[in-house]
Amino acid sequence: MSETDSAPETTSPPPAIVLVEPQLGENIGTAARAMANFGLDDLRLVAPRDGWPSEKATAAASGATHVIDRVRVFETTEAAIADLNFVLATTARARGFHRPVLGPEEAAARTLAPAGNAVSGVLFGRERWGLTNEEVALADAILTYPVDTRFASLNIAQAVLVFAYEWRRQATASALPFAAQPSAPPASKADVLGLCAHLEQALEPTGYFRPPEMRPVMVRNLRTLIQDAGFTETQVHLLRGVVAHLEGRRGRPIPRETPAPDETVGESGPSDT
Numbered sequence: 001m002s003e004t005d006s007a008p009e010t011t012s013p014p015p016a017i018v019l020v021e022p023q024l025g026e027n028i029g030t031a032a033r034a035m036a037n038f039g040l041d042d043l044r045l046v047a048p049r050d051g052w053p054s055e056k057a058t059a060a061a062s063g064a065t066h067v068i069d070r071v072r073v074f075e076t077t078e079a080a081i082a083d084l085n086f087v088l089a090t091t092a093r094a095r096g097f098h099r100p101v102l103g104p105e106e107a108a109a110r111t112l113a114p115a116g117n118a119v120s121g122v123l124f125g126r127e128r129w130g131l132t133n134e135e136v137a138l139a140d141a142i143l144t145y146p147v148d149t150r151f152a153s154l155n156i157a158q159a160v161l162v163f164a165y166e167w168r169r170q171a172t173a174s175a176l177p178f179a180a181q182p183s184a185p186p187a188s189k190a191d192v193l194g195l196c197a198h199l200e201q202a203l204e205p206t207g208y209f210r211p212p213e214m215r216p217v218m219v220r221n222l223r224t225l226i227q228d229a230g231f232t233e234t235q236v237h238l239l240r241g242v243v244a245h246l247e248g249r250r251g252r253p254i255p256r257e258t259p260a261p262d263e264t265v266g267e268s269g270p271s272d273t
Helices: 025-037 054-058 104-112 156-169 189-206 212-228 234-245
Strands: 016-020 045-047 073-074 084-088 118-126 142-143
Touching: 016 025, 016 156, 016 212, 025 054, 025 156, 045 084, 054 156, 084 104, 104 118, 104 142, 104 156, 189 234
Parallel strands: 016 045, 016 118, 045 073, 084 118, 084 142
Antiparallel strands: none
């Protein structure tokens, strides 16, 4: 995305992402990158194995420095979630807790629901064996993904990305970053009819309009095709240039102000079916 592109703004406080005892700096960095992709920037680490800061994490973040620079490190999971109001714990295993079990869609909706300045967070466990039962018990609900149970383990960054995507989709009502960009202005009727006249003039000496009695229908069909295309002003100018090039010249004819009698738009004529 370029500096001139703008992404839709969210109105809900983004949830914190808490990585519990992450082992590899690369996983921290790729998780930070996934967060940045979807507007999350509160990354918390609980006792990272190789300490912090991490050059490997910074490199793997691929430019998501605003997330890396804000990372906070805690000694315990309890400390990492102390200021949160609603916490989700990710797990792919049945735990037997009396906790709601939510998929990504419902979980994201719950993190958007708290009133006021309530802040939510999501716990992600260790690369090799996830969260302990004691850590899951700290959460208000369990987040699990609809994975194939024969291979349910997700890379940390993948798990973060799936949740972050779903959160942003709901937070922005599925708005796309480029949808709000102004489009090229549509061509005016004069521009479109000018293109029609130019094309007809270029086709005339080629013998395209034959037999002669079918000329009105063929002209009408061409005009309908061109008008229904919904060209922009720029596209019409481009096509005028193409036609002029095929004519072997650079100039463009001045469009007739009114169509010839047998070319009037909407004129009745022989059936074209």
